Structures are given as structure tokens and as C-alpha cells.
Amino acid sequence: METNQILEVKNLQLSFRLDAGVNHVIRDISFNLFKGETLAIVGESGSGKSVTTKAILGLIDDNGAVEEGSILFRLRENDKEEIVDLLHQSKSYMQKHIRGRKIAIIFQDPMTSLDPTMTIGKQIMESMLEHKLVKSKQEAKDRTKVLLELVGIDHPEKRMKQYPHQLSGGMRQRVVIAIALACEPDLLIADEPTTALDVTIQSQILELIKDIQKKTGVAIIFITHDLGVVANVADRVAVMYAGKLVEEGLAEEIYYNPKHPYTWGLLSSIPSMDSKEEEIESIPGSPPNLINPPKGDAFAYRSNYALAIDFEEIPPFFKISETHSVASWLYHPMAPKVEMPEVLQKRLAKYRTQKEV
Amino acid sequence: MLKFITKRFFWSMVTLFTILILLFLLLQFLPGTPFNDEKLSEASKALLNAKYGLDQPFFSRFYIYMKNILTEFDFGISLSIQRNWMVKNIVLPRLGISVRIGLQALALGTGMGVLFGVVSASNKNTWLDTMATVVAIIGVSIPSYVFALLLSYTFGYKLPFFSIIFDFSDPIKSSILPTIALSMFVMAQVTRFLRTELIEVLGSDYIRLVEAKGVNRFKVIARHGLRNALISVITILGPLTVTLLTGSLVVEKVYAVPGIGSLLVNAILTNDYNVIVMIAFVYSALYITMNLVVDILYGIIDPRIRVAKGA
Numbered sequence: 001m002e003t004n005q006i007l008e009v010k011n012l013q014l015s016f017r018l019d020a021g022v023n024h025v026i027r028d029i030s031f032n033l034f035k036g037e038t039l040a041i042v043g044e045s046g047s048g049k050s051v052t053t054k055a056i057l058g059l060i061d062d063n064g065a066v067e068e069g070s071i072l073f074r075l076r077e078n079d080k081e082e083i084v085d086l087l088h089q090s091k092s093y094m095q096k097h098i099r100g101r102k103i104a105i106i107f108q109d110p111m112t113s114l115d116p117t118m119t120i121g122k123q124i125m126e127s128m129l130e131h132k133l134v135k136s137k138q139e140a141k142d143r144t145k146v147l148l149e150l151v152g153i154d155h156p157e158k159r160m161k162q163y164p165h166q167l168s169g170g171m172r173q174r175v176v177i178a179i180a181l182a183c184e185p186d187l188l189i190a191d192e193p194t195t196a197l198d199v200t201i202q203s204q205i206l207e208l209i210k211d212i213q214k215k216t217g218v219a220i221i222f223i224t225h226d227l228g229v230v231a232n233v234a235d236r237v238a239v240m241y242a243g244k245l246v247e248e249g250l251a252e253e254i255y256y257n258p259k260h261p262y263t264w265g266l267l268s269s270i271p272s273m274d275s276k277e278e279e280i281e282s283i284p285g286s287p288p289n290l291i292n293p294p295k296g297d298a299f300a301y302r303s304n305y306a307l308a309i310d311f312e313e314i315p316p317f318f319k320i321s322e323t324h325s326v327a328s329w330l331y332h333p334m335a336p337k338v339e340m341p342e343v344l345q346k347r348l349a350k351y352r353t354q355k356e357v
Numbered sequence: 358m359l360k361f362i363t364k365r366f367f368w369s370m371v372t373l374f375t376i377l378i379l380l381f382l383l384l385q386f387l388p389g390t391p392f393n394d395e396k397l398s399e400a401s402k403a404l405l406n407a408k409y410g411l412d413q414p415f416f417s418r419f420y421i422y423m424k425n426i427l428t429e430f431d432f433g434i435s436l437s438i439q440r441n442w443m444v445k446n447i448v449l450p451r452l453g454i455s456v457r458i459g460l461q462a463l464a465l466g467t468g469m470g471v472l473f474g475v476v477s478a479s480n481k482n483t484w485l486d487t488m489a490t491v492v493a494i495i496g497v498s499i500p501s502y503v504f505a506l507l508l509s510y511t512f513g514y515k516l517p518f519f520s521i522i523f524d525f526s527d528p529i530k531s532s533i534l535p536t537i538a539l540s541m542f543v544m545a546q547v548t549r550f551l552r553t554e555l556i557e558v559l560g561s562d563y564i565r566l567v568e569a570k571g572v573n574r575f576k577v578i579a580r581h582g583l584r585n586a587l588i589s590v591i592t593i594l595g596p597l598t599v600t601l602l603t604g605s606l607v608v609e610k611v612y613a614v615p616g617i618g619s620l621l622v623n624a625i626l627t628n629d630y631n632v633i634v635m636i637a638f639v640y641s642a643l644y645i646t647m648n649l650v651v652d653i654l655y656g657i658i659d660p661r662i663r664v665a666k667g668a
Contacts, residue, residue: 099569116659
């Protein structure tokens with residue numbers, strides 16, 4: 001692992017035992033995360049993005065099993081650095097040293113992710129006290145006040161004594177963020193943190209997350225199904241489909257020069273302000289059943305660009321640039337040349353000009 | 358919180374007052390008379406009626422009834438069980454043992470229920486869970502007098518640790534078997550409710566977040582899971598009190614406990630109006646008190662209720 005890397009997921013394969021059979025939720029994914037960067041993992045529901053984060057935290061349900069791979073994490077403790085494989089640690093090690101302490105998570109729905117019977121102050125202090133980061137209750141209280149100010153909640157003294165139901169959705173998500181930051185983690189996982197919020201609050205929370213990253217330098221994995229949301233937040237984007245990564249690159253590369261037909265579909269389906277004459281595109285069909293994953297490229301069955309080999313063999317990654325790679329047979333030297341749909345080309349051109357202005 | 362309690366207390370008093378009125382009205386519909394002795398002549402019956410004020414007009418009797426109860430807590434005198442004794446002097450000394458057995462059963466049942474419920478829910482679908490569920494089903498389906506008889510046969514007769522019937526010289530030891538017999542149903546209900554509720558709570562988003570904070574499993578269940586699950590368990594404590602009260606009628610009879618349950622049965626059989634009224638009133642008061650306690654517990658456990666009703 002390179003020294004500026006904080007996390008490396010290598011060949012992760014994970015499945016769940018169900019009554020209907022074995023569900024291969026994650027089918028060999030690998031990605032890196034560098035210190036202080038934001039990686040967005042994008043994909044539709046059921047593509048395996050949340051399960052990936054659960055695997056990182058060691059919170060996979062009992063019927064789930066890691067079949068292969070490793071999740072290497074750079075653990076810094078008192079100036080000592082070591083690299084641990086999070087997949088091969090005991091439950092109590094994960095609980096004592098990793099969860100909440102080094103890796104924290106923000107869940108999707110702030111309305112349900114706080115304990116309704118405990119004051120928000122106590123909920124924020126809980127992890128500091130659990131991980132013995134503070135020497136006294138008073139110190140925990142002081143830190144909580146600072147945290148609440150950091151996430152933009154005024155009158156922290158008063159708010160600490162309040163219960164979740166006394167706060168609005170946006171405020172609760174700020175509290176959840178404060179909880180995540182309580183132990184100054186090195187890695188923050190934001191699992192669709194804005195999906196359950198209304199649009200005006202969404203942008204506030206996104207700004208807040210960006211702002212916090214600037215102040216604390218925490219690395220962020222940002223999970224979302226909405227490419228529109230990550231445009232301003234992510235440094236790099238990984239697109240996930242049916243338990244596999246299909247495209248990975250810098251945010252600009254994914255937004256302005258997408259290569260995978262699935263990414264084209266995702267980008268086309270972002271509603272825009274001026275989509276009067278153009279219809280909002282949707283990707284036909286639905287994701288495949290992963291109990292019997294399809295042979296070859298899982299997206300081929302929904303793609304207008306599928307080649308014969310797509311139905312036979314899983315495509316490897318083809319490098320587009322140093323940072324950009326795509327898993328599609330379309331980029332094999334022998335493949336016919338294809339262009340992204342015209343509507344999308346126009347749209348991306350518009351994005352580009354907007355950005356230059 | 359104080360305002361909330363005061364308000365609930367006030368309404369409990371209003372309820373009790375209404376019950377007094379209802380009891381008086383209901384009593385008017387009761388057939389028969391306490392003076393059922395066939396040897397009594399019409400004249401002596403009239404004399405007795407006059408003596409106990411039973412010949413007075415309705416409103417006059419109602420006025421005396423309410424006045425005596427509200428000013429002196431006087432429910433009149435017993436008409437047949439212990440003739441001419443003040444009813445309160447018959448009922449109150451027996452109240453203690455009934456309340457004690459009831460509370461013991463409630464505490465034991467709830468305690469065991471919470472224990473089984475937690476064990477069961479946190480080891481979902483293991484043999485521990487199955488065991489707890491079997492115990493709960495037995496507790497729900499077998500009536501308390503069967504337990505009472507089983508217990509007195511086993512621990513009173515076969516293994517004579519306890520006396521079969523209530524022993525005045527050792528009321529505490531004598532209360533153990535009736536307590537266990539009464540508590541079975543409570544235990545079973547609390548186990549069932551807590552198991553279902555705790556499993557749901559443990560699957561909720563906020564428990565996932567607490568786990569993601571790195572809090573250890575024991576604290577996750579005790580501090581977050583149990584507290585949230587108890588909110589719904591408290592709901593059934595009110596209705597369970599009714600079960601305890603009616604159950605006590607039978608269990609007290611089986612063990613010959615000198616409580617108010619067996620007294621009520623006798624009073625009804627002999628048309629002893631005043632005793633019936635007082636015991637009915639005491640039962641109502643116990644039930645209302647229990648509901649008041651439940652409401653206060655709600656307020657303590659669930660901040661949403663506390664704040665909504667004015668902290």
C-alpha cells in the first residue's frame with residue numbers, strides 16, 4: 001500500500017445465504033482511497049455499494065460471508081502506523097479499535113438514525129466515552145459543544161439537552177455528522193447522507209461535509225445513487241453495477257468523458273433545469289438477480305451497445321488514462337468504435353461551458 | 358414532568374369519584390337482600406332495613422353514602438359477613454397481604470419476563486430463544502390456578518418446603534407460592550412482548566448507528582435496545598394488573614390466603630353490599646394507581662411523551 005493511501009479494497013467478494021440460494025452481492029471489486037480525498041461510489045439500489053461499506057465496518061449480517069479479498073486499512077495510533085486487514089479482525093477488535101474510532105459512518109435517514117430516548121448530547125458523547133478519548137464527562141461535554149458548532153448547530157448548550165424529535169431533519173443529520181466526527185476518524189463513510197432530505201437541505205449538508213473535510217482532512221467514501229449529487233463533492237468517482245465496478249476515474253473524467261454505457265445511462269437520467277425538449281432518459285430493464293449472476297457483462301442485457309462477447313466473458317478494465325479505467329469490451333482494440341448518445345454529448349457540452357463560465 | 362404528574366393525578370381522582378357514583382348505582386340493580394334468613398318476620402326485616410338505612414329514599418341514601426366515604430372513608434358496616442363491624446376494619450387489614458402478593462407477582466413476572474425477553478431476542482433463532490418461547494407459551498396457556506395447584510402439590514405436599522395453605526405465623530414465606538403462581542402469566546406476556554419488540558428495535562437504524570459508533574454489544578442492548586423496547590412493554594402492564602386482580606380471586610382461594618380476593622367472593626355470595634362496594638372501590642383504586650404509575654413510567658422512559666404533555 002502506498003504511503004498516501006488510507007484504504008485499499010482488494011478483490012472483495014461477498015455473498016449472502018438466502019432461502020432462495022446464495023446471493024453474490026459483491027463480485028470482485030477493488031479500489032483505493034487516498035488520504036483526504038473523497039471517493040464517490042455510485043450505483044442504483046442493490047448494486048452492492050452499501051454492503052461494501054458494511055464490510056469495511058465489519059457490520060455484515062450473520063448470513064453474509066466474505067469469500068475472498070482483503071480490506072487494508074492504515075491504522076494510526078500514537079504516531080505508530082500499521083496496516084490491518086479489516087476483514088480478518090475479530091468482532092471485538094473492530095468494535096474497540098475501528099468502528100466509531102477510526103472509521104465512522106453517516107446513514108441515509110436522519111429521522112430514524114438517532115435513538116429517540118436519549119438526548120443528542122449523550123449520543124454524541126457516547127463514542128468518545130466508549131473509546132476513552134476524554135478523561136472526564138466535562139471534557140466530553142466541552143468537545144460536544146465544539147462539535148455541534150462545527151456542524152453548524154447554534155446554541156449547542158441548549159441543543160445538547162434536547163431529544164431527536166425536537167430537531168428538524170436537517171438538524172438531525174448535522175447531529176449524525178457530529179456523532180461521526182466525535183472521535184476524529186480518519187475515514188468517514190457517508191451512505192447516501194442527503195437522500196432523505198429535501199433539496200435545499202441537501203446542498204447545505206453537502207457544503208457542510210465538504211467544509212468539514214477541508215478543516216479536518218478526513219478521507220470520505222460517499223455512497224450515492226445520484227451522480228448529480230456527487231458532482232461538487234467527489235474527487236474521484238467509482239461506478240458500481242451488479243456487484244462490480246464498471247468505471248472509475250477522476251470526477252471530471254466521469255462527468256465530461258464517461259466511457260461505460262451504464263455511466264452514460266446514469267448521466268442521461270439526471271433531470272436538468274432545461275430538459276424541456278429532451279426527455280428524461282431512463283435505463284431500460286432492471287438490475288440482474290445476483291443469485292444466478294449473468295455470464296459476461298451484467299449490464300449487456302440492458303445496453304444498446306452490447307457486443308457478442310459481452311454475453312460470454314466478463315470484461316477486464318481498460319485504461320483510458322492514468323486515472324480513468326473502464327470495464328467494457330467496447331474499449332478493446334478490436335472492438336468497433338462507439339460514441340456516447342448524442343443527447344448526452346450535448347448535455348455534457350453544456351455542463352462544460354457552464355463550468356468555464 | 359411535575360405538571361404532567363399533577364394533571365394525571367387529578368384525572369385519576371376524577372375517575373375514582375365517578376367509580377364511587379357508578380358503584381352506588383349498580384348496587385341498586387342487585388337483586389336480593391342481605392337479610393335472607395327465612396326465620397325473619399316481615400316486621401323484623403323492616404326493622405333491620407330501618408336500622409341500616411335501607412328504607413330511606415334513593416337520594417337520601419346516596420347523600421349519606423357519598424358523605425361518609427368522602428369525609429371519613431366510611432363504607433358503612435358489614436351486613437352479613439361480620440355483622441355490625443365497620444367494613445373498613447374488615448377490608449383494610451386484609452388489603453396488605455393481597456397487595457403484597459400482587460406486587461410481588463408483578464415484580465417477579467416483569468423481572469423474569471424482561472430477562473427471558475432479552476435473552477431470547479439477543480439470541481434470536483437459537484436454542485435459548487426456543488426455550489424462552491416455550492416457557493412463554495406455557496405461561497400464557499395454562500391458567501394460574503393450575504400453577505397454584507401444581508406448586509402446592511409439588512412444593513407443599515411432595516417436597517414440603519412450604520405449607521399448603523396460608524400460614525399466619527409466617528406470612529412472608531407463605532406468600533411465595535401464591536406469588537409464583539400469579540406471576541407466571543405476567544412473565545409469559547412480558548417475555549413475548551419484549552422479544553418481539555426488542556427484535557424490531559435491534560434491527561432499527563439507530564441501533565445500527567450505535568453499533569457503528571463502536572459501542573459494545575451489552576451496552577447497545579441495555580442502554581438503547583431495552584429502553585426503547587420497554588416503551589411498548591409498559592403498555593401491557595396496565596391490562597396485566599387486571600389479570601393479577603382477577604387471578605388473585607382464584608389463587609387466594611386455593612391457598613386460603615386471608616386477602617380481599619376471597620373476601621369479595623364471600624361478600625358477593627351473601628349480598629354484603631357495603632363490603633362489595635368497598636372492595637370494588639379498592640380494586641378500582643389499585644388499577645387506577647397502576648395506570649398512573651405506568652403513565653409516569655412512560656414519561657420517564659419516553660421523552661416524546663414527557664415533552665408533548667408539558668415537561
